[in-house]
Amino acid sequence: METTIKSQDDIYRPHLATVLKSEPMTAMERFFELKLDSGRELGNKPGQFVEVSVLGIGEAPISVSSSPTQKGSFQLVVRNAGNVTRAIHNLKPGDKLGIRGPFGTNFPVEGTMKGKDIIFVCGGLGLAPVRSAINYVMDNRKNYGNVTILYGCRNPVERLFINEVKNWASKDRVTYTETVDRGDENWKGNVGVITTLMTDMSVDPGKTVAIVCGPPVMYKFAIMSLYKTGMTADNIYVSLERHMKCGVGKCGHCQINGLYACQEGPVFKYADVAEVKEAI
Ligand SMILES: Cc1cc2nc3c(=O)[nH]c(=O)nc-3n(C[C@H](O)[C@H](O)[C@H](O)COP(=O)(O)OP(=O)(O)OC[C@H]3O[C@@H](n4cnc5c(N)ncnc54)[C@H](O)[C@@H]3O)c2cc1C
Numbered sequence: 328m329e330t331t332i333k334s335q336d337d338i339y340r341p342h343l344a345t346v347l348k349s350e351p352m353t354a355m356e357r358f359f360e361l362k363l364d365s366g367r368e369l370g371n372k373p374g375q376f377v378e379v380s381v382l383g384i385g386e387a388p389i390s391v392s393s394s395p396t397q398k399g400s401f402q403l404v405v406r407n408a409g410n411v412t413r414a415i416h417n418l419k420p421g422d423k424l425g426i427r428g429p430f431g432t433n434f435p436v437e438g439t440m441k442g443k444d445i446i447f448v449c450g451g452l453g454l455a456p457v458r459s460a461i462n463y464v465m466d467n468r469k470n471y472g473n474v475t476i477l478y479g480c481r482n483p484v485e486r487l488f489i490n491e492v493k494n495w496a497s498k499d500r501v502t503y504t505e506t507v508d509r510g511d512e513n514w515k516g517n518v519g520v521i522t523t524l525m526t527d528m529s530v531d532p533g534k535t536v537a538i539v540c541g542p543p544v545m546y547k548f549a550i551m552s553l554y555k556t557g558m559t560a561d562n563i564y565v566s567l568e569r570h571m572k573c574g575v576g577k578c579g580h581c582q583i584n585g586l587y588a589c590q591e592g593p594v595f596k597y598a599d600v601a602e603v604k605e606a607i
């Protein structure tokens with residue numbers, strides 16, 4: 328997997344960005360569209376993250392949710408979890424924030440995934456980083472085989488990008504299926520955890536790559552379901568979140584038993600972390 332190399336100056340210095348759009352998505356998450364004031368492209372690869380800073384408050388790692396095929400701006404989905412993310416939620420169009428990065432490894436859209444069938448397994452907020460790869464694949468459709476997108480949320484009101492999903496589902500050789508742990512009075516779709524969508528999957532294990540991203544509890548069960556189709560750890564990629572500070576391999580906050588999640592991750596080939604204690 329490739330990592331974006333930055334000069335020492337670049338890795339510590341936030342670059343000013345302007346909020347172009349801020350829209351509520353759910354009770355906890357907001358969608359942001361941003362533009363770097365320098366006018367340059369962010370240059371992210373699908374799956375990478377940026378360190379977002381609010382002056383006087385602090386900094387938080389947030390995945391880039393837009394594909395690099397989108398030019399002129401980039402997008403984030405931010406869950407209000409504490410001081411920094413609350414301050415980001417309070418920003419209005421025209422307000423400024425700081426951006427370092429993009430950092431970390433990426434989903435191998437130009438590597439192992441190319442020419443393959445792709446299964447995206449996303450839980451909750453995990454759709455935000457994976458959307459970058461989904462839209463990359465959609466914008467380069469001829470380079471990939473069949474695409475299956477599985478999305479699971481706790482309940483219907485927590486689903487993200489519900490309008491964009493309809494566009495994905497309408498594309499050639501794309502299957503989109505969603506489920507919720509608990510329905511409500513208007514919900515007519517699937518009810519059950521995400522693995523209930525994986526029981527009848529028809530997979531050609533030799534020519535399929537799976538991407539898994541979601542809450543910690545999801546990984547083990549989703550990977551077990553992928554194994555049942557004949558897939559191996561070499562063709563499964565996971566995105567793992569850990570508490571981070573520097574984001575650039577200097578402080579050690581993100582360590583998973585010797586692995587630096589900010590540099591060797593957040594995207595890992597499952598084969599590389601399957602035996603690492605506390606990784607999954
Ligand atoms: C690589 C990476 C990508 C991320 N992408 C996104 C994203 O796209 N959208 C998004 O909303 N959030 C994302 N996060 C999580 C986000 O960074 C944290 O929610 C944020 O740092 C919390 O900061 P805060 O100051 O608002 O809250 P704090 O006051 O620092 O913490 C609030 C609560 O969140 C917990 N928390 C803090 N950091 C993390 C973390 N990394 N993982 C799990 N829990 C955490 C704390 O333990 C505490 O309970 C990502 C994290 C990483 C490491």
Ligand code: FES
Nearest residue numbers: 574577578579589
């Ligand atoms: S966050 Fe500092 S080393 Fe990874």
